[in-house]
Amino acid sequence: MSAAAMGRARAGRKAPVAELPRLRALMVFGGLALLFVVLLLRSLDLQWLENGFLQGQGAARFSRELELPAHRGRIVDRNGTALAVSTPVKSLWVFPDKVEATPGQLKELAHVLEAAPRALATRLHGADEFTYLARRLSPDTAQRAMAIGIKGLNEQNEYRRYYPDGDVTAQIIGFTGDRDRGQEGIELSQQAWLGGTPGSRRVIIDRRGEAVEDVAAIRAPQAGRDLALSIDSRIQYLAFRELKAAVDRSKAKAGSIVVIDARTGEILALANLPTYNPNSRDKVTRNRMRNRALTDTFEPGSVMKPFTIAAALEAHKITPDTVIHTEAGQMTIGPNTIHDAHRAGPLTVAQVIQKSSNVGAAKIALSLPAKTMWNMFTEAGFGTPPQTGFPGEAGGRLRAPNTWRPIEQATMAYGHGLSVTLVQLARAYTIFADGGELKPVELLKTDGPVAGVPVIKPETAREIRHMLELVVQPGGTAPEAQVPGYRVGGKTGTARKVAGGAYERKYVADFVGIAPMSNPRLIVAVMIDEPSTGDYYGGSVAGPVFSNVVGAALRMMNVPTDAPVDNVLLPAKDGGVKEES
């Protein structure tokens, strides 16, 4: 084909098509271009200017932030019995102005919540801000309430902590407050271990609302860990029951008891009176919440005498058979005179303990340098907190030896002029129970044997144990502390209380004992504050508590008897020995 022909052909085809007017073509082109520009601008707008908002909206439609609840660890006793457990509960809340409910529905709600319909109505119309209708309901109840179908009624998950043993273990365990955080006792001191941290995760959900995939950045919830205490809940109950009986019997103001495993230093039971119920503590005073055995100090009285004697035995100043003249039960040191509750004449060292002679103990103390006595007391743990980790534990008061005047050294020999806690006292007696070693005292369960710190020679410990055993024999100060079937021993204390710098006619009756004597397993310390029936002696007020607790606890622990069951010998009526200090 020639070029001319082609030209013709084109011209021929072109001819019928009307040529667009130039202006019109431009307008069409311009219009189309404008549309493109609009599209471009819109996409710029979407991609850059509104990007954040849109992404957020998109994510909100298919991804969710879920909170992962973490619950608080349980507290159990040494056998795994639960002492504190958190379980989920539900609270119902409303914005009153958003509630739409028929009177019938409200009546039903009141029925489910076991609330007065009128009180409920007041709550619904009273405030117009966030209001709880009911807190800490069981999940069942909450479900029934929600099933009524009231618009604007919402539920919220919470945890509530329950304490099955109630007032028996109240002061040791303590309780939790807002958001299930520890507020007192072990709950507070072990918060880091028990408390969980809730986690969160972002997931993609499908159209049914089910999570299908994790998007990055999961914060795993840290569930609280369980905690095993050294407490044995059966011995705890026993100790509590006997303490309560003694406090009621002697109309005392307060009382405490500590039971320690003589081999490991673990606290098997620790009870205080007065107490409270941690499950409902609306009107509980601080007074009832205090763990007296660990936080309150008192002048212990004669229960300190064995330490004075031990110091003298270790220093070879005396032997158990050395005879001490008790000067007709009186002794004057400078301007002061100390007394025995009765005159005893000459006594051996063992009898000084058995009959609890103040004069005897003072004379032995004065034969020692103050520093030697101070060393013994300090090594037995007096004057320093026992490191149980319990909030607010006290260390008592033991002054530096260079400030002791002779009268003070004499009175300290029988437990006045220094102060201790009951736990310190129980712990100090571990040196007599287990070959002369002071055991660390422990509120948490420990495994295996525990190394102690040697304080006195095993022979000295044995000699003191023998003296302690004499105390519960007829002729001693605490025949009431004897236990059928077991050889036991201990020391009584009856101390007058100090108020405003002077001694009052108010007493602390205490007893610390060891059992069984052939192979010590338990140390029990009992303290009764202000017995007010006229009988205020450590032997008769605190001694029976020791006897009952030890007898039952040893049976429970399957400890073989080391004496015939008819071993209990009571002195003739009024033939007993009483003591004061």
Place this chain on the structure above:
Amino acid sequence: MTRVSLLLLGVLVLCALSLVTSRHEARRSFVELEREQARAHQYDVEYGQLSLEASTWGTPARVEKIAREQLHMQLPTPARIAIVDVPAGAAR
């Protein structure tokens, strides 16, 4: 050349399909994992409630009360206790 391309295309399609199935599988397993975790949590809660219940029913105070009041049990007096010594190594 063409043959290799076709082969690769086939492999590509297979890979793409397996990606789809494994993706689906992953989501399905994830949902299942989710459900099991929720169940584990549920059991955990239930265990707590049950141990609480066991503890409450077994409170020594309650046991003692029932023993004394309903079953009329009492502690034996020392006179009624006999201790029997079993020599070491005797029959268990």
